[in-house]
Amino acid sequence: MSHAQRRTSAIALLAAGLASVVLTTTVPAHAAQPPAPPSTADRADQGTITPFTPTVPNPTTATRAQLDAAASPVRKKASPFLAAPQGLAAASNVAGPISRAEVIARARTWVAAGVPYSMTNYRTDANGRYRTDCSGFVSMAWHLSSSSANNWGETTGTLLEFTSSIAKESLKPGDILLNPNPGASGHVVIFNGWANAEHTRYDAYEQAGSVGAVHREIPYPYWSGHGTFSPRRYDNVIDEPQLTNAVHLQRIAPNGELFNAEGDYATGRWSGWSNQGASQLKEVTSTGTGAVNRTFAVGGDNRIYENDGDYATGKWSGWYALAGSPEVKAVSAASDGNTVHLVAIGLDGRLYNSDRDFAGGNWNGWTDHGGNGLKRLTSATTADHVNHIIAVDANDQLMELDADYAARKWSDWQVAGPAGGFRAQDVTATASGNTVHLGAIGLDGNWYNTDGDFDRGSWNGWWNGGGGNLKRVTSAMANNVNHVFAVRSDNTLTERDGDYNTGQWNDWATPAGGGDATALTASFTQ
Incomplete structure (x- = not known):
């Protein structure tokens, strides 16, 4: 069987092997370990x-x-x-x-x-x-x-x-x-x-x-x-292992059920939507580690649940509750190798973080990192092992908090993006190398984009990418192409792609044959 045939079979098994569950129950979870204290060491090695x-x-x-x-x-x-x-x-x-x-x-x-x-x-x-x-x-x-x-x-x-x-x-x-x-x-x-x-x-x-x-x-x-x-x-x-050119797009329907579709950018084809066996969901995020797509959702009880789809074997883990999950209203996941950095906004409007190395470790417990009435958030990890967390605060201002896992230090909250700040309804981010591609839906319902080069410490300014009447947004990057997915005010989906190899963006179009959503996430796997 060819690699393509094995992958097609795996995708079919993933779609067929989903079982329904209402995410309001308690499931035995992994034991948490206390987080290691951050170091105050300077990042630059003086030598x-x-x-x-x-x-x-x-x-x-x-x-x-x-x-x-x-x-x-x-x-x-x-x-x-x-x-x-x-x-x-x-x-x-x-x-x-x-x-x-x-x-x-x-x-x-x-x-x-x-x-x-x-x-x-x-x-x-x-x-x-x-x-x-x-x-x-x-x-x-x-x-x-x-x-x-x-x-x-x-x-x-x-x-x-x-x-x-x-x-x-x-x-x-x-x-x-x-x-x-x-x-x-x-x-x-x-x-x-x-x-x-x-x-x-x-x-x-x-x-x-x-x-x-x-x-x-x-x-x-x-x-x-x-x-x-x-x-x-x-x-x-x-060369590092390359991401496939197939995106895993997931949406929460207005009835709280989660659906998944696979978009193959090599052929320009989408699979149909498959029900991922959950209901009463409020928010969702995902990230890839190797061939595994790790999905995290906020259930009806405001707790975080996880379901992992292994695209090499065609198997899902099944939904389970994360250990000690606080009650949350928003969640974002970013990966660095086999490690997932999971951040969430609690019902108190503060940011919480937990990490897990899926190569052989458990979640390390939840830590409180403050914030002012946070409402939406996103995160992206750059090549220097810094997780850039951007959130919409009580004043609709985009704020940033950086977790430097190489130096074991957290920054303070500061205004995100170019000087002057930006007020937004929702926010998304991806990373390539040490550049963060930050997208946000402005208060006017349009999508805006800016790129931050963290090697040079500079942003290139916001530009208006249009869309109109947008209310939610997510993005995923593979092979230097940033794929942006948004939800319109009528709950329909739209997509726009930016190719950083050529510097060209395409126009907004409907992905995966359309579908209604209240929240969405997208990710790639190897």
Whole structure:
């Protein structure tokens, strides 16, 4: 049976295996564990900078022959490689396979720490020990071997040994633009995505002589007068598992029942709506971890219930109550790998949070994070493991609270989005990399969008995406396309998609053959 056939069978089994249940009963649930206290440690790893005497005149651009000639047999034999970094999610081994997300995460640490440029200093931090020039920076980001034998990192010349030539249009985050010239013009930068639709500018990380570690936009392939650059790919870089192009759209009908439809964007086809076996529901959210779509709903008793659909096996867990769930009126889920961050607005208008690692842990209990008369909320987790929580407060103002799971710190509540704030009826958010795509239904019933780049700390301003007479909204992102679903004032559904690969948005259209809804959610799985 083909992969497509297995997936179709799984979807059919999911639809067929649902059993009705009214979510007002008490079900034995997992025991909760007390949450770990947040750390007050600063996110930026301060590290240490140490001068050293290079074995060659120019350690940035030296050739392999020059390095081998300069290194004594004793030095080659006695120089151990540093251990794998601590504190980075899914950290790679030295010189082993590494994901593109980890490459960018490691590069980001030097930018956050403001590491200055030097060909004769090395930096020691959680990433290891690496020379603080351009090729040392790439060696650090790729987690290459580092020792005194190679002057604490590879050179622009020796990076050729670890890479393969690729076409311009094949560039992905974590690849490089390299000028291997052994002279003074040798340089290398890390590609992080295109900055315009024409592919004439790109987002990059580099260790530059004039500014040190920097994240900035660069003309392709590099500024003139700096030699010839070409795109190359590290031979040990691995692509993260891709989300499928099929969205799981769920809606609560006016009678409180939950329905699900599958939209395949590869074929442009939708399945029919299937009843997910629940009633008296008020709110719903969902998120994917691997091949599992995890649905959380607010039942008639204001408690949170969960139902997990495994699209690899075609089985649902069945509905069950979450341990110690407070009484809530709104809920939002975001995932980071196998971990789900679940946030909810209590009947008291305050925000509550609980987390679970589905790779082998229980929910860690509910914690109170305040808020002023909160009414609606959304959440999205960026690549740096920060969960961005945006809520509509008592004054209809969008407010944001960030949970930094890398630093184990929570921010204070602050106005969300561009300066000046925004008043909204409902709100939704997705993330790609460290960018949050924030959508909201304004008080005029139109949908508005803004994108926040949390690497640069900037938003691009709200723009009116229309729609008219909208009252609820959700969104889900896959393959750099943001799919926005909304409920009109007459309870009918509408959809609009924004392709961030091309910079184009389509027009509003009816998804899944239509249907009535009072609330909705959408998510993708692998």
